[in-house]
């Protein structure tokens with residue numbers, strides 16, 4: 001049972017049947033899934049959701065796919081962590097971290113792929129494909145394996161080892177394209193035209209993108225059925241960010257929360273900041289960039305949902321910030337040292353931008369803020385290697401250990417107090 005009712009053009013509003021199509025024939029606007037919200041309102045309640053599985057399938061009525069086709073690796077319902085130590089360091093009263101590093105392939109992309117592959121199976125596709133900055137490749141390859149489907153996974157040829165291995169281990173047809181993500185995407189768009197493959201972020205993108213709304217559903221439920229004052233989320237294509245806002249509004253529409261007043265803010269790396277730059281210049285028309293940043297998973301120079309992300313900033317009184325590679329590494333370390341979460345570079349972008357937004361006064365200390373940590377640090381170890389405190393290296397005896405510890409931390413060593 002599913003409550004999707006049609007695809008609708010985001011620009012001109014024309015309706016289309018629920019097919020594997022993604023853009024309007026009349027105005028080339030992107031298509032988005034529309035639902036029978038009255039039906040959902042009648043079918044879903046706080047109680048029925050609470051009784052559901054501890055995965056994103058607890059919101060099945062709000063997903064554009066028949067759950068009987070699901071490929072369930074256990075994605076979603078990830079922890080919302082009260083981050084008091086980080087909040088104190090930043091100067092916030094109430095900060096929460098949505099920890100999406102703990103999904104089956106260690107990034108939020110498992111959410112969008114869960115929906116895309118279920119819909120693709122319902123359409124009858126037997127091959128999955130994607131154009132990826134890394135994390136999507138990991139997730140598509142894993143889910144295709146679990147479903148016994150072929151996978152064709154396209155990535156830029158300069159990705160981190162962790163992301164390459166995390167795709168390759170599932171044995172997809174892994175294609176390293178000479179060029180940037182934007183080149184990969186152009187190639188895949190061309191390939192998708194005459195191949196009967198479900199390209200999750202091309203021909204089934206309208207369904208895929210809806211998976212990100214589950215982040216908003218979970219946060220609202222985990223906060224006790226309400227939306228926060230402020231959200232900080234990373235921006236690549238801008239899809240995740242815009243869908244979080246859509247999710248809050250839909251939860252209100254089906255009667256699960258009061259009207260959300262959330263200010264939506266986005267985070268980018270300075271080396272790939274088309275959306276944040278346009279925001280700062282006060283325009284809704286971003287200029288594509290050639291990415292150059294360690295935050296590879298966010299390195300989309302020509303973001304498909306950039307315009308809608310900028311509209312969301314305007315609508316909600318949010319904003320955007322950008323941050324250097326050095327600050328990204330500091331962000332990864334700050335999160336790890338204060339809250340015990342090891343994020344990939346995209347998480348460093350989010351934390352570094354959050355810090356800047358508090359410092360600039362864009363986020364006020366009293367605003368209850370949720371920051372989205374979307375990928376795990378083991379995917380991008382290169383970024384922090386050589387940037388961390390060297391381990392002590394000692395022979396296996398206590399004296400040698402005490403001596404080494406004393407050399408580093410005189411007050412902690414076994415020597416008598418004041419002896420240093």
Ligand SMILES: *Cc1c(COP(=O)(O)O)cnc(C)c1O
Nearest residue numbers: 135236237238239240297374375
């Ligand atoms: C893909 C990705 C995002 C956001 O992607 P959008 O294209 O903006 O939806 C954020 N964080 C990580 C780690 C990602 O892999």
Ligand SMILES: [Zn+2]
Nearest residue numbers: 009012024027
């Ligand atoms: Zn249209």
